[in-house]
Amino acid sequence: MPVINKLNILTKSIWVFHFAAAACNNCDIEILDVLTPRFDAERFGIKLIGSIKHADAMLVSGIVTRKTAHMLKDIYAMAPQPLAVVAFGSCASSQGMFKDSCMRTVPVDEIIPVNAYIPGCPPRPEAIIDGVVKVIKKLRGEI
Amino acid sequence: MEDKKREMLSEAKSAAGGKDKIKKLLGEKIVNWQEKNPKRHYIEIKKEHLRDSAAVLFTELGLRFNIATALDNIKNMEVLYHFSDDTTGVIFSLRVATDRDGGEIPTISDIITGAKWIEREIHELFGITFTGNDNLQRLLLDPAWPEGVYPLRKDYEYGRKEELSEEDEESLRRPNIKIDDEDGDKQCTIIPIGPYHPLQEEPEFFELKVRGEKVVSLNINLGYNHRSIEKISEGKHWDQVTFLVERICGICSCSHPFAYVLAVEDLAGIEIPERAKYIRCVIAELERIHSHLLWLGLAGHFLGYNTVWMWAWKYRETVLDLCEQISGNRNHYAMMKAGGVRRDILNSEIDDMKANLKTIVSKIDMFKGAVLDDPVIHARTKNVGILTKEDAIRYCVTGPTARASGIRQDIRKIDIANSAYGLVDWDMIVLENGDVFDKAVCRVLEMYESVKIINQCFDRLKELNEGNICTEIWDLPAGEGIGRYEAPRGECWHYVKSDGGNTPIRHKIRAPSYMNILSNEVAAVGGIVSDAAITLAAVDPCYCCTERMQAVENGKIKYDWESLIKMSQEKTMKLKAEQK
Numbered sequence: 163m164p165v166i167n168k169l170n171i172l173t174k175s176i177w178v179f180h181f182a183a184a185a186c187n188n189c190d191i192e193i194l195d196v197l198t199p200r201f202d203a204e205r206f207g208i209k210l211i212g213s214i215k216h217a218d219a220m221l222v223s224g225i226v227t228r229k230t231a232h233m234l235k236d237i238y239a240m241a242p243q244p245l246a247v248v249a250f251g252s253c254a255s256s257q258g259m260f261k262d263s264c265m266r267t268v269p270v271d272e273i274i275p276v277n278a279y280i281p282g283c284p285p286r287p288e289a290i291i292d293g294v295v296k297v298i299k300k301l302r303g304e305i
Numbered sequence: 306m307e308d309k310k311r312e313m314l315s316e317a318k319s320a321a322g323g324k325d326k327i328k329k330l331l332g333e334k335i336v337n338w339q340e341k342n343p344k345r346h347y348i349e350i351k352k353e354h355l356r357d358s359a360a361v362l363f364t365e366l367g368l369r370f371n372i373a374t375a376l377d378n379i380k381n382m383e384v385l386y387h388f389s390d391d392t393t394g395v396i397f398s399l400r401v402a403t404d405r406d407g408g409e410i411p412t413i414s415d416i417i418t419g420a421k422w423i424e425r426e427i428h429e430l431f432g433i434t435f436t437g438n439d440n441l442q443r444l445l446l447d448p449a450w451p452e453g454v455y456p457l458r459k460d461y462e463y464g465r466k467e468e469l470s471e472e473d474e475e476s477l478r479r480p481n482i483k484i485d486d487e488d489g490d491k492q493c494t495i496i497p498i499g500p501y502h503p504l505q506e507e508p509e510f511f512e513l514k515v516r517g518e519k520v521v522s523l524n525i526n527l528g529y530n531h532r533s534i535e536k537i538s539e540g541k542h543w544d545q546v547t548f549l550v551e552r553i554c555g556i557c558s559c560s561h562p563f564a565y566v567l568a569v570e571d572l573a574g575i576e577i578p579e580r581a582k583y584i585r586c587v588i589a590e591l592e593r594i595h596s597h598l599l600w601l602g603l604a605g606h607f608l609g610y611n612t613v614w615m616w617a618w619k620y621r622e623t624v625l626d627l628c629e630q631i632s633g634n635r636n637h638y639a640m641m642k643a644g645g646v647r648r649d650i651l652n653s654e655i656d657d658m659k660a661n662l663k664t665i666v667s668k669i670d671m672f673k674g675a676v677l678d679d680p681v682i683h684a685r686t687k688n689v690g691i692l693t694k695e696d697a698i699r700y701c702v703t704g705p706t707a708r709a710s711g712i713r714q715d716i717r718k719i720d721i722a723n724s725a726y727g728l729v730d731w732d733m734i735v736l737e738n739g740d741v742f743d744k745a746v747c748r749v750l751e752m753y754e755s756v757k758i759i760n761q762c763f764d765r766l767k768e769l770n771e772g773n774i775c776t777e778i779w780d781l782p783a784g785e786g787i788g789r790y791e792a793p794r795g796e797c798w799h800y801v802k803s804d805g806g807n808t809p810i811r812h813k814i815r816a817p818s819y820m821n822i823l824s825n826e827v828a829a830v831g832g833i834v835s836d837a838a839i840t841l842a843a844v845d846p847c848y849c850c851t852e853r854m855q856a857v858e859n860g861k862i863k864y865d866w867e868s869l870i871k872m873s874q875e876k877t878m879k880l881k882a883e884q885k
Contacts, residue, residue, distance in 0.1 A: 182508055184530045188555025188636045191599070198618035228467075229447045229529045230508065232474040259549060262464040262540060263533045264456045284555065284636055 175207025176246075176294070179217035181237060183270075185224025188284040189251040193221060201287045208294065219246040219297070222270045225253045225260045231267045238274045246277045246297055250290075255279045323366070323390050327397060330361050344720065345571065345787055347385070349400040352410050355386070358399055359413045362388045368397065369714070370417045370701045371789075372815040374800050375427045377459045382408045382433055385800070387787070391712075394719030396787055403433060412438035419701030419820055430457040445528040449473035456536055463540035492516050511825070523825060538812040543569065543781060546809065547641055550799070553814065555636050556599065559592040560792030561814070562641035563724075564799040569643040569778075570723050572786025572801055578773045581645035582725040583762040588631060588640045589724075589790070590755040590762075594665065595624040596793035597748040601672060604745060608685050613672075620668040627658055645775030652771055655763050662756060669752050677746060686742035692824055693739055700824040703817050704795020705747045710739035716791040724790075729761040781805065792817055 182190050196203045197210065211217060214237050226234055238247075249270045252258035257269050270276055278300065280293035299305045324346065328335070334357070337349040350358050362368045371387040386399040403410050412435040414420045424435045425444040432455045435441065443450070451467060498511040508529040514522045534553055538546050550561040563585065570577065598621040605613025625635045631650055632638035640646050692702070697710040707714050713735050721727035734750045736743040783805040789798045795817030802811040 184508075184532050186552045186555045186558075188558065191555055192636070195618065195622075199615055200619060200622045224530075225532060227529065227531060228449070228469055229531070231469065233508075259552060260532050260537065263537055264461070264464075264466050265531055265533045266466060267469060283552070286635065 176218045176298070177209060177211045177216055179214045179220045179237075179241075180210055181220055181222045181234060183222060183224040183230045183234060183254065184227040184265075185251070185253060189223035189253075192284045192287060192290065193223070193250070196287045196290050201291065203291065203294070214241045217241060217245065219248060221248050221250045222254045222274075222276075223250040225257050225263065226267050226270060226273060227263075227265045228267060231273065234270070234273055246301065247274055248293065248297065249276045249279045251285060252281055252283045255281050258283065323393060323395060323397075326366065327362065330365065331358055334358055341785070342571075342574065344395050344722070345398075346395065347398045347400055347785070349402075352401040352403055355399065355401050356411050356413060356416065359386060360416050362397060362399070363417050366390075367698075369698075370419050371396070371796070371798055372813070372819075373420065373423045373427065374811070374813040375431045375433060375457070376802065376811050377405070377431065377457065379405070379459055381405055382431060384410060384427065384433065386413070387798075387800075391714045391719060394716075394721075398787075406432075408433045409436050410434075411436050414438050417701065418699045419823065422819065422823060429455075431455050432458070443528070445531040447528065456533060461536075463536065493521060525822060525825065535812055535814060538809055540808065542807055543643060543809065546812065547643070548639060550814065551637050551639065553816065556596050557592070557792045557794065557797060557816070558637045559589050559640065560790050560797045561799070561816075562639075563589055564788045564790040564792075564797045565801070565812075566641045566643045567720075567723055567788025567790060568786040568799040568801045569781070569788070570786070571788055572784050572803055573643075573778055573781055575644065575776055575778065577645045577723045577776055579725075580649075580766065580769045580771075581774045582723060582728070583766050583769070584646045584648075584650055584774065585641065585723075586725040586729070587650065587759050587762045587766075588628065588638055588646075590759045591624055591628050591631075592638075593755045593793045594752050595621050595628070597752050598624065600748060600793075601745070604741075608682065610682075616668075617672070620665060623661055623665055623668075627661055630654065630658065642775060644778045647775075649771050649774050650766060652767055655767055659760060659763055662759060666753070666756055669749065669756075673749055677742075677749060683742065686745060687740055688738075689741045691738065691740045696824065697739065701820050702795070702824050703820055704791065704793070705744055705751065706795060706821045706824065708734060709736045709743040709747045711735060711737045714796075716789050716796050720789055725762055725765075726758075728765070729758050731758050731761075794818055795821060 180190065180193055193210070195201065197208075214220065220238070220241065222234065238245075247270075249255045253260060254270045257266060260266055267273075278293060278297045280290060282289050285293070296305065327348070328338070331348070331350070334350050334354040335348055336351060339347040339349070341347065348358075359370075363370055368388040368390050371389050374385040374387070376383040376385070381402050382405050383400060383402050386401070388397045388399070389395075390397070401410060410433060412420075412424060414424055414435070415437065421438075421440070422444055424438050425441055427433050428435060428441045429443050429446050429450075432453070446456075449469060454467065455461060493514050493516050496513040496515055498513060510526040510529065512524040512526065513520050514524075534549065538549055541549055547562045547565060550565045551558045553561045598617045602614040602617030602621070605611070605617065628638060629635050632640050632648060640648060692700075692706065692710050694711045697707050697712055702710070702712075703714065713733065715733045717724070717726040718733055731754045734747050734754065736747050781803050783803055785800070785802050787798075787800050789796055791797070796815075797817055798813075798815035800811070800813040801809045804810050
């Protein structure tokens, strides 16, 4: 019997929870921007939701600071599995220019498992959509 | 032209008047008066005279308190208290010194409410105690941060970090305010607003203490977003810092570098080419339009008008396209550079850009007509969340928050060095009531002014030759510089100090929301819960600027942010039905 990829069931109408750790806002705004009329990701059933309990995916933006590290852990623990985690933007992917900050902890992928990275400062809406498509393909096992 | 000259002359005169007056009133208290240039004065005084002197400047002369900057000089600690004269654009900074270890300075937070937060901040980051201030709890640092370690002192190495153990993390989970049963708080409930919800752009955490529907008090928790940018800046080259400060905030990503380069230019005393001045204003005003549209959309959303949200963000795209055309990026433009700008605008593209800008005007007209004449919006926002002029002065608020409360204050009118604001014709929007409605109207009308400024800049750019956009700076002398710019949210403030080396030895940043958010203490208190969402949002808070906030686990959570917005939206529906 083939191994069933549990994440495969998430590939339709992905509901997204957005976790802004300590971001500069630009990633957060570009995420909203993807939902508004010009790019309109909502057409594909992708929408932001208020509770991690309803989420299929989580976007993490910004560096993880001392005050937000435990929240990220808590929220991830509350999430129903399977959950696709995306490190969004340069800060979340690699701590970016805040790697020397005394308030930093560790990059996102050292705290929780990350499925995909969307780099950029901030990522352009086209890059975000491309990232979403890749995440879906990955979940389906196509790449 | 004659008029402008006369205006400038009379301005110079009244600036001198202010200076003489202060000299007379402070008299013998002045130890040393350093005039860096006619707009920047540093007054050294003894610390025992600080309270009297601050009262003279703030209460008697009506100057606005900007912020305080602490400096670690290794041999001692120094605190600068900056006061701004908003009629002339002159900044007077009181300089007080204290011991490095166990240094004490008398508090001024009872005289100036707006100094509450900064005293807490300096206490935790530098270890200076403010005698008389009974609330010196941590503001930005977490409870697990080790005692006696001050990250902004010089002996705290660049790049160092403190370990955070599992037990320490446990201590961060405690709720912040408690219901005190003996205090007659029995019927009170704590409603946490924030920090994590997609409708909130960033972690922000308000704890509202409510009795029934009435908000009794408000506790604001900060520090979730604190990234210690001021410390990182001390480890970067002067030119690298422009990119760093851009990432303080994505929405003010032109205002912070603008204020920073003005500070560096103030330090070096240089003037930039005329073409650079116009380009700076074009990109800064485009940012203002996009920021105001963004706020308008979110405000609409909080009130239950999602159409407004979608519209505002749709038309905002045009502005972002213009920004991309000029700078190559939708956000984080990287246009500012000490001495000028990084990129030129092609004269051949200007007509095209003007045509695009024209399409935005008709959209703003639509918002003005459809949104601000709407009876339901009137009912939801008029007389809600009022910030009176007196409170606005007490809390030292800036930007549209201040101008909607009847204060004539706009940095673009008074501190116009190295920008084109003095060369073009535009008006300051001032309104009287200080409620949410006026704050919205103020922003809508300001967009028209921005378009006016950009068009004039474009016209002038066409007359100038391309190419001359930057004065190269090879050496920065030792000294201090202050730069400030009117960001979409209010006055953005940067202070830099140089010892003649490659990096700033101190870089103080004060974002507008730092002053504005505190004013929610009065604007939201006394209102009802369903209005809290829009009132808190009305100052256009920006936490990543402010700090450079999750759940209260006491089982008393009654409403979360989502149900709050739902309540807000239901109220709109009810009013709509009544209107019919």
